Amino acid sequence: MNLKQNIVIVDYGVGNTNSVSNAIKYLGYNKLIISDSESVIKNADVLILPGVGAFEEAVNNLRARNLDLILNEQVLEKKKPILGICVGMQLMATLSEENGIHNGLNWIEGKVKKLQLPKEFAVPHVGWNDVTVNNVKPIFDRNADKSNFYFDHSYYYDCDPAYVSAYCDYHIKVTAAIQKDNIFGVQFHPEKSQTNGLKLFRDFFNSI
Known part of the structure; x- marks a missing residue:
């Protein structure tokens, strides 16, 4: 366990960073900093991209601060590990259909779509849901299959199943986690998921 990693939570004005x-x-x-500074991000060993609210505001804020370019360099070229949370994960998609069509970072090809569900399934999807794990390594190492996490969203990431490391059953298979090389994302909020969320953070940092 390396507690000396330089961890940077990317601040773009819409994340629940605290x-x-x-x-x-x-x-x-x-050794953790909340920052939007290029030099701080470049010095990081690992990045966290949180997010709450609407995709459009999130991606516009990201681009207004040139963070899309900075992150593309660090994540795609330098292969720096990153974990996206909720909207932070959705930003990794090709595009979002939330309130129009908005281009994402396109790190893992896919679309962010509205949850279209029967009326007995509430939207937004808020609360605890069990998660079925497709790929235990590395971020679900400490969490058993069907562990529960806290969700709060109206849109979901539709992508190639090869990149879906976990899903939750909410009438449809809702993508709960994605991974591709050094890129990881979770739709749920580990910071609100009590012990299971802490286990996931620990697994993520230990994998680096």
Whole structure:
């Protein structure tokens, strides 16, 4: 376990950065900074991309701060590990259909689509759901299959199943986690998922 990793939570104005920071610090990782600085991001060993709210505002904020270009360099070229949370994961898609068509970072090809469900399934999808794990390594190592996590979203990431490391059953198979090389994302909020969320953060950092 390496508690000396330089962890940067990317600040682009729409993430629940303090909640994420508090959860990670609880695990003993104290070399943690919330920042949108290019030099700080370049010095990071690992990146966290949180997010709440609408995709359009999130991606516009990201681009207004040139963070799309900075992250493309660090993640795609330098292969720096990154974990996207909720909207932070959705930003990794090719595009989102939320309130129009908006281009994402296109790191893992796919579309962010509205949850179209029978009326007995509430949208937004808010609350605890069991997660079925397709790929235990590396971020679900400590969590058993069917562990539950806290969700809060109206849109989901539709992509090639090869990149779906976990899903939850909410009438349809809702993508709960994705991974491709050094890129990881979760639709749920690990920082709100109590012990299971802390286990996931620990697995992610231990994999680096």
